[in-house]
Every structure is written in C-alpha cells, then in structure tokens.
Amino acid sequence: MTDAWDAIAEGEAVRGEPFAVTRETIRAFCDASLDYNPLHLDDDYMKGSFGKTQFGGIIMHGMTNFGLISRMLTDWTYARGGQHRRLETRWKAPVRPGDTITPTARVTRKLETVKGRWATLEVEVRNQRGELIAQGEAMAEFPKDLAAV
Amino acid sequence: MSQPTGTTAPAREPSFETDFWKDAAARKTWDDLVPGEPRRTLPYRLTLEAIHGYCRAVGDMHPLYFDEDYARRSPYGGLIAPPSIHILLMFSCTPPDDWMRSPGTINAGQCWTYHRPARPGDLIRLEARCLDKFIRKDRLFAVHDNVFFNERDEVICAGRGQTIRPM
Numbered sequence: 014m015t016d017a018w019d020a021i022a023e024g025e026a027v028r029g030e031p032f033a034v035t036r037e038t039i040r041a042f043c044d045a046s047l048d049y050n051p052l053h054l055d056d057d058y059m060k061g062s063f064g065k066t067q068f069g070g071i072i073m074h075g076m077t078n079f080g081l082i083s084r085m086l087t088d089w090t091y092a093r094g095g096q097h098r099r100l101e102t103r104w105k106a107p108v109r110p111g112d113t114i115t116p117t118a119r120v121t122r123k124l125e126t127v128k129g130r131w132a133t134l135e136v137e138v139r140n141q142r143g144e145l146i147a148q149g150e151a152m153a154e155f156p157k158d159l160a161a162v
Numbered sequence: 163m164s165q166p167t168g169t170t171a172p173a174r175e176p177s178f179e180t181d182f183w184k185d186a187a188a189r190k191t192w193d194d195l196v197p198g199e200p201r202r203t204l205p206y207r208l209t210l211e212a213i214h215g216y217c218r219a220v221g222d223m224h225p226l227y228f229d230e231d232y233a234r235r236s237p238y239g240g241l242i243a244p245p246s247i248h249i250l251l252m253f254s255c256t257p258p259d260d261w262m263r264s265p266g267t268i269n270a271g272q273c274w275t276y277h278r279p280a281r282p283g284d285l286i287r288l289e290a291r292c293l294d295k296f297i298r299k300d301r302l303f304a305v306h307d308n309v310f311f312n313e314r315d316e317v318i319c320a321g322r323g324q325t326i327r328p329m
Contacts, residue, residue: 080216
C-alpha cells in the first residue's frame with residue numbers, strides 16, 4: 014500500500030475554494046474575529062488618505078486571506094494524514110467587496126528529519142483578475158504516528 | 163482626514179467593545195511602543211459557538227470542527243478549532259486599550275506556527291509583546307510577537323506579524 018507521504022510529489026498543485034467577498038462577508042468576519050477596525054466597516058473613514066495609499070472604501074481583512082489559505086492547507090494535509098504546521102504570508106494588494114479570491118499552493122520540497130517528514134509549499138491568493146493579493150510559504154508535517162497528536 | 167463617527171456593531175460577545183474609536187486616546191501610539199515590553203492580555207474561554215462563527219466566516223465546514231462523532235473517531239479524539247483560530251484569539255485575549263485595535267492599523271503580513279489544536283472549552287492565555295519598531299518608506303511599522311497557551315500551559319500556536327501604524 015502506498016503511503017500518503019510517498020504519493021506527495023514536489024511540484025504538486027493545491028487549489029482552494031474560491032471565496033466571493035461581499036460587504037456581508039466582511040461584516041461576518043468582523044463578528045467572527047472581533048476585529049472591528051473601521052478599515053472594514055466605515056466607508057467615510059476609508060475615503061481618507063493613508064499616507065501614500067488611497068483605499069476609497071472598505072476593504073476585506075487581510076487575515077481573511079490567511080484563514081482561507083489555512084483552510085486549504087488543513088484540508089489538503091489532513092486528507093493525507095498530515096498536519097498544517099506553519100504559514101507565513103505577506104499582503105500585496107487590498108481586496109474589496111465584489112472581488113472573488115482563490116488560494117493556491119504548490120509543494121516545493123519534501124524533507125525527512127530525524128523524527129519527522131515535512132513538506133514545504135509556496136502559497137498565494139489571486140483575485141478574479143489574476144492579480145496577486147497575498148503570497149507566502151507554508152509547512153506541513155506528516156508524522157509517522159498521527160495518533161501522537 | 164476628518165474624524166469619522168464611531169461605528170457600533172452588535173457584538174457576538176456582549177462584553178466586547180466593537181467601537182474601536184472609543185478607547186483610541188488610551189492606546190499606545192507608535193512612539194509609545196517599547197520593543198520587548200509585554201502587552202497586557204486577558205484569559206479567554208473558547209466556546210464551540212465562537213469556533214463555529216469563525217469557521218463559517220471563512221467557509222470552513224470541516225467535520226473536525228462541527229461533527230462530534232467524526233471528530234471523536236479522528237486522531238484528535240474530539241472537536242477542535244481550526245489552526246487559524248488565533249485570528250479570533252488575538253482580539254479575545256487583549257483589552258480594549260490594546261494598540262492592535264487602533265483604528266487605521268494596517269496588517270502587512272503574519273507568520274504562525276501550530277503545535278496543538280485549540281479545543282472548545284479551553285481557557286486560552288496569551289503572552290504578547292511588541293518585538294520591534296521601525297520606519298520604512300515613511301511608514302511606521304511595529305512587529306508583534308505572540309504565543310497562545312491552553313490551561314495546561316501547552317503551546318497552541320506562536321506567531322508574529324507586522325502592522326503599519328496610523329500616523
């Protein structure tokens with residue numbers, strides 16, 4: 014029987030679910046995360062200037078990207094007997110109501126350590142126009158004994 | 163920029179202040195931040211309702227978080243929270259005058275590692291501090307460093323991030 018770890022290939026692509034962003038989903042994330050920063054609630058505030066940046070209206074929480082990437086990685090690793098262990102992301106562009114964003118990942122490396130088996134992945138989020146919204150790196154562990162968690 | 167009117171939203175948790183303008187004057191500015199100095203934090207009892215609210219907000223309906231029978235038969239032995247629950251815990255475990263709530267705070271990126279899953283009923287504790295602050299391209303940055311523990315003092319997750327502070 015082929016071990017799920019053995020079946021993972023460097024270069025393997027992972028695709029998350031598209032997420033349609035609306036004012037309601039942004040508001041739901043405020044309630045779920047308790048992050049009520051006016052960046053996500055107050056259009057009048059967002060018509061102002063933020064240094065060199067102009068937003069023009071409310072934007073989605075950057076951490077929604079994080080949650081969507083994390084969801085994709087958890088689904089992918091758990092189905093293969095693994096655990097999502099690390100995620101690092103940088104935000105490249107804001108997301109506005111009406112956008113649809115999709116997380117993706119690609120396995121960059123498999124590595125066996127003294128006690129573990131690890132995969133590293135590149136991750137990114139793009140909007141419906143293909144614009145880069147977030148990018149980063151992730152790690153997943155594939156323990157020899159998941160019962161030890 | 164004109165001072166906007168505060169926005170008050172119905173809170174999922176009645177004790178949580180959703181008007182982030184209300185305590186704005188009491189919060190530390192970038193100038194006040196002392197790298198290395200601990201932030202004041204609050205213990206927080208994580209509920210299944212809060213976990214489910216977070217999951218729904220990111221469309222994550224995995225049975226590990228919702229289906230008790232499925233979760234009991236999993237390696238986790240019961241319902242757990244998704245790894246990124248720290249997004250909720252950051253605001254649950256900090257008081258209203260915490261500088262992370264300053265209106266206009268822009269998240270520039272974060273990095274988290276996950277050790278043990280948080281579970282419904284866990285009493286969560288946060289150890290947090292500003293780790294660094296710097297100026298880049300005329301913007302004020304602060305680095306925050308955080309570790310969440312359960313009541314058995316086991317690390318749930320640890321992470322840090324950069325925010326651009328309001329001028």
